[in-house]
Amino acid sequence: MTDQHIATQDNDHHDHDSHHGPAKGWRRWLFTTNHKDIGTLYLTLSFILMFVAGTMALLVRTELFEPGKVLLNPEFFNQMTTFHGLIMVFGVIMPAMAGLANWMIPMMIGAQDMALPRLNNWSFWLLPFAFTMLMSTFLMSGNAPDFGWTFYAPLSTTYAPKSTDFFIFSVHLMGLSSILAALNIVVTIFNMRAPAMTWMKLPMFVWSWLVTAFLLLAVMPVLAGCVTMMLMDRHFGTSFFNAAGGGDPVLFQHVFWFFGHPEVYILILPGFGVISSIIPTFSRKPLFGYHAMVYATVIIALLGLVVWVHHMFTTGAPMDAQLFFMYATMLISVPTGIKVFNWTATIFKGSLSFETPMLFALGFLVMFTIGGLSGLMISLVPSDYQYRDSYFIVAHFHYVLVSGSLFTIIAAVYYWLPKWTGRMYSERLGQWHFWLTTIGMNVTFMPMHFLGLAGMPRRIPDYALQFTDFNQICTVGAFIFGFAQLIFLYIVVMSCFSKRFPAATSQVWEGAHGLEWTIPSPAPYHTFETPPDLATVNAAAPQLE
Amino acid sequence: MSNHQKSHKRLTLILVCGVLLMFGFAYMLVPLYKLICQKEGINGRSGATASSMAGLSIDTTRTIKVTFLTTLHQHLPFTFKPVKPFLLIHPGERKLIYFYAENKTGHDMTVQAVPSITPGDAARFLKKTECFCFTQQYFFKGEKADMPVYFFVDPAIPSSIKEITLSYTLFDVGDFLKKQQHFTKGRIDL
Numbered sequence: 001m002t003d004q005h006i007a008t009q010d011n012d013h014h015d016h017d018s019h020h021g022p023a024k025g026w027r028r029w030l031f032t033t034n035h036k037d038i039g040t041l042y043l044t045l046s047f048i049l050m051f052v053a054g055t056m057a058l059l060v061r062t063e064l065f066e067p068g069k070v071l072l073n074p075e076f077f078n079q080m081t082t083f084h085g086l087i088m089v090f091g092v093i094m095p096a097m098a099g100l101a102n103w104m105i106p107m108m109i110g111a112q113d114m115a116l117p118r119l120n121n122w123s124f125w126l127l128p129f130a131f132t133m134l135m136s137t138f139l140m141s142g143n144a145p146d147f148g149w150t151f152y153a154p155l156s157t158t159y160a161p162k163s164t165d166f167f168i169f170s171v172h173l174m175g176l177s178s179i180l181a182a183l184n185i186v187v188t189i190f191n192m193r194a195p196a197m198t199w200m201k202l203p204m205f206v207w208s209w210l211v212t213a214f215l216l217l218a219v220m221p222v223l224a225g226c227v228t229m230m231l232m233d234r235h236f237g238t239s240f241f242n243a244a245g246g247g248d249p250v251l252f253q254h255v256f257w258f259f260g261h262p263e264v265y266i267l268i269l270p271g272f273g274v275i276s277s278i279i280p281t282f283s284r285k286p287l288f289g290y291h292a293m294v295y296a297t298v299i300i301a302l303l304g305l306v307v308w309v310h311h312m313f314t315t316g317a318p319m320d321a322q323l324f325f326m327y328a329t330m331l332i333s334v335p336t337g338i339k340v341f342n343w344t345a346t347i348f349k350g351s352l353s354f355e356t357p358m359l360f361a362l363g364f365l366v367m368f369t370i371g372g373l374s375g376l377m378i379s380l381v382p383s384d385y386q387y388r389d390s391y392f393i394v395a396h397f398h399y400v401l402v403s404g405s406l407f408t409i410i411a412a413v414y415y416w417l418p419k420w421t422g423r424m425y426s427e428r429l430g431q432w433h434f435w436l437t438t439i440g441m442n443v444t445f446m447p448m449h450f451l452g453l454a455g456m457p458r459r460i461p462d463y464a465l466q467f468t469d470f471n472q473i474c475t476v477g478a479f480i481f482g483f484a485q486l487i488f489l490y491i492v493v494m495s496c497f498s499k500r501f502p503a504a505t506s507q508v509w510e511g512a513h514g515l516e517w518t519i520p521s522p523a524p525y526h527t528f529e530t531p532p533d534l535a536t537v538n539a540a541a542p543q544l545e
Numbered sequence: 546m547s548n549h550q551k552s553h554k555r556l557t558l559i560l561v562c563g564v565l566l567m568f569g570f571a572y573m574l575v576p577l578y579k580l581i582c583q584k585e586g587i588n589g590r591s592g593a594t595a596s597s598m599a600g601l602s603i604d605t606t607r608t609i610k611v612t613f614l615t616t617l618h619q620h621l622p623f624t625f626k627p628v629k630p631f632l633l634i635h636p637g638e639r640k641l642i643y644f645y646a647e648n649k650t651g652h653d654m655t656v657q658a659v660p661s662i663t664p665g666d667a668a669r670f671l672k673k674t675e676c677f678c679f680t681q682q683y684f685f686k687g688e689k690a691d692m693p694v695y696f697f698v699d700p701a702i703p704s705s706i707k708e709i710t711l712s713y714t715l716f717d718v719g720d721f722l723k724k725q726q727h728f729t730k731g732r733i734d735l
Contacts, residue, residue, distance in 0.1 A: 218567055221567035243618075244659075
């Protein structure tokens with residue numbers, strides 16, 4: 001009785017609270033516990049860092065325009081490749097996905113906010129500090145970290161610049177931030193779903209993020225352990241990775257890739273969820289094979305945990321181990337293939353329209369598959385011996401990370417932007433953005449396949465004369481790709497601040513289904529203070545064929 | 546509301562425990578890796594401890610060429626080379642090979658050789674009963690010595706393997722000194 005009384009009071013108090021809008025000025029952003037604000041913060045940070053790391057990529061491409069020195073010293077070139085990789089992975093893709101999760105998951109499952117809002121604030125605000133610390137290494141005497149984003153020992157231990165310790169602590173902070181965000185997402189999805197929302201009514205985006213969050217919880221602590229071992233080797237006289245003291249540098253690669261391989265699924269799985277939302281909307285058909293999609297996602301994650309040695313076939317693993325990891329890797333293409341076929345089947349005989357989000361989703365579908373096929377090629381042990389550490393690898397992972405993860409993020413932004421800002425974006429500019437991005441992306445990365453097959457090694461600031469032509473094509477493509485993103489910046493800024501574009505309806509897109517489309521655009525500061533009822537949930541649930 | 550809070554707390558706690566467990570697992574990988582390497586002979590790890598050759602018979606029908614290779618880590622000012630570049634050996638037969646080392650650093654130095662065996666699948670079968678690489682080796686300034694390895698090839702070795710390379714990298718282990726200083730068992734001082 002008393003309990004109930006308190007509970008009611010609590011609720012009343014809450015209702016009262018929610019009528020205050022957001023706080024004013026910078027305090028709103030610093031102290032916010034609102035999932036939408038935190039989502040916006042994540043996406044903004046990611047957007048800024050995309051231009052930072054993109055500029056670094058353009059510097060790299062400029063250096064590679066011709067053999068010999070064009071612009072950068074080899075040392076600085078190495079720092080650029082290192083930071084480009086680190087920032088794109090940890091500062092662009094991961095925060096953007098976390099931003100989408102924060103914005104969309106509570107709205108998709110009918111929750112009023114994330115389960116642990118204060119923790120949510122902290123997990124975001126760790127990131128700006130982490131990246132400030134990482135970037136501050138450029139201002140220090142000696143080199144900034146220059147050992148590649150994979151920071152293999154002993155390059156990152158015995159031979160590393162002094163600033164590596166700052167790198168180590170910034171990775172700790174990033175890892176902590178991801179773990180807290182993942183924790184929050186799992187608790188939110190488990191505990192905060194609208195009572196009527198059963199597991200098999202969850203939108204695919206939520207399912208994908210749930211699986212991703214578990215992967216994050218499983219492997220980010222291993223990354224933390226890995227950099228902690230590095231720190232101990234550097235300063236506390238241990239020799240985890242130093243053969244002189246009885247350690248082994250190959251152990252580093254095992255620990256790193258035990259994290260590193262699931263990490264690539266962390267980068268792509270939420271994107272799969274985005275595509276599973278967008279394609280049905282613009283095909284005006286339910287997602288084909290919802291159940292198969294859910295199981296495929298879970299299986300991809302599980303298999304992703306046991307294939308890490310395919311990153312290190314040439315370190316001399318025994319034959320049986322190589323066979324196991326080769327077959328396990330090839331097996332992943334089965335659930336991934338299920339997903340690709342299901343998306344294609346969703347499009348089949350659909351009533352299609354080609355708004356910008358759909359264009360990016362279709363671009364993803366085609367080009368991610370190209371990346372998947374080159375992935376299958378390098379999963380074969382004998383051919384991996386040929387491809388490893390060449391530009392073929394660079395081409396492969398850019399096809400899956402740029403036209404994979406990044407395209408899904410861009411598609412998601414176009415898809416949900418009207419819901420966030422309450423205004424449509426410029427469709428004409430969006431189309432321009434898509435075509436320039438797609439052309440730029442392919443001109444940049446397609447020739448890299450051939451460069452790699454012809455024997456051009458990666459991470460080298462200089463190259464043999466015969467590689468010049470294709471490298472120049474790559475560089476031209478990279479600049480088209482890079483500058484096309486300024487259009488994206490312009491579109492997003494205009495949609496946020498300009499009143500020129502028409503106001504969006506609640507549903508925004510004609511074929512859109514899901515709880516997020518039942519609330520007004522722009523989404524009010526507080527949504528679903530009372531959970532949606534069974535009828536609303538059922539109407540919004542992914543329809544089964 | 547308060548009910549919800551409670552279940553948040555419980556789930557959060559479970560997940561935090563999982564995270565701590567995985568952090569521990571990262572460190573667990575270290576002994577696990579050592580164990581697997583020793584069992585499978587990866588990276589010549591099985592070659593870092595003495596083996597017994599009791600009950601083995603010599604298979605004279607087969608001959609395997611064992612080539613020796615030496616590397617100095619980080620331009621260590623030492624001379625370090627095998628006295629013979631290779632030996633022919635029957636499976637089950639025990640042979641002795643000396644490695645010559647000379648300290649040219651201009652001061653006393655403790656070093657250790659770390660073995661590696663290729664092809665990977667042969668590593669398990671090349672075994673040592675006695676090796677200078679089992680311990681750290683102390684060298685006075687300018688000291689020269691021949692250091693012994695007694696080894697044999699297990700007759701169980703697959704018949705496809707006709708050649709094995711045994712490679713040693715010599716490390717300065719000044720930062721990782723073990724207790725048994727001046728350990729020079731079996732060494733011939735020159």
